[in-house]
Amino acid sequence: MGKRIRIINEPSDIVPLLRAFGIESHKKVFDCIQTGWKxxxxxxxxVGFDPTESLSILKKSGFVESKWRMPxxxxxxxxxxxxSYSRVQVNFxxxxxxxxxxxxxxxxSDSELRDYLDLIxxxxxxxxxxxxxxxxxxxxxxxxxxxxxxxxxxxTVKGQRIEIFGETE
Numbered sequence: 001m002g003k004r005i006r007i008i009n010e011p012s013d014i015v016p017l018l019r020a021f022g023i024e025s026h027k028k029v030f031d032c033i034q035t036g037w038k039x040x041x042x043x044x045x046x047v048g049f050d051p052t053e054s055l056s057i058l059k060k061s062g063f064v065e066s067k068w069r070m071p072x073x074x075x076x077x078x079x080x081x082x083x084s085y086s087r088v089q090v091n092f093x094x095x096x097x098x099x100x101x102x103x104x105x106x107x108x109s110d111s112e113l114r115d116y117l118d119l120i121x122x123x124x125x126x127x128x129x130x131x132x133x134x135x136x137x138x139x140x141x142x143x144x145x146x147x148x149x150x151x152x153x154x155x156t157v158k159g160q161r162i163e164i165f166g167e168t169e
Contacts, residue, residue: 005063006085011102012146016061018106018150025051027108029054030063030083037071037080054082056153060165098143100131105147116140120162122153130160 020026029051032043043051050168058064062084069080105113116138123137125130131142138145149155149162156165 003087004085004164005087005089008088008090010103010146011092011098012143012150014090015087015102015106015147015150016057019104020061020063022107025049025052026054026057030058033081034083034086035062037067037069037082039078039080041078043081043162045075051081060153060156066165094143098141101144102140102147105144105151113148113151117152117155120145120148121152121164124164129159129163134162 008017008136020030025047028047029043030052032038032046036044040051040055042053055064059066059081064080064081065084066081068077071077119138120134123134128134128137131145134145135142145162149157152165154165156163
């Protein structure tokens with residue numbers, strides 16, 4: 001399962017990747033779903049804790065796919081998950097300053113980033129979605145803004161814009 005290669009060409013894409021695999025619980029969930037499609041209760045039984053947060057982070061980083069499992073008659077359908085990729089190829093160039101910003105954003109606590117997240121979310125909801133517009137308001141580099149947005153559970157980066165992350169399922 002999941003024998004594809006994830007190609008990372010955008011430097012800020014390493015933020016969710018490092019967050020996903022920098023925490024042991026997320027890594028356990030990823031290892032569990034590499035062997036095949038599994039429902040949340042099956043994953044929970046195997047790893048010993050609720051995998052919901054881990055699955056959410058792994059899904060936002062692009063390492064998890066989901067589908068609906070066909071239920072037995074009279075039962076509810078349930079979502080099942082498996083890993084999308086088994087290999088990573090990283091190919092980007094950026095300044096050391098941008099790289100250090102991204103690594104710092106990756107490992108800061110949620111409370112340390114809360115002010116920036118709130119400001120970016122407020123601006124995006126008000127219609128200011130362009131990187132240049134956000135950079136003028138926030139007074140941080142575009143790479144820093146991208147890294148913060150990639151870390152957020154409700155924001156998503158689309159080209160030179162930041163949008164509210166919507167679940168498509």
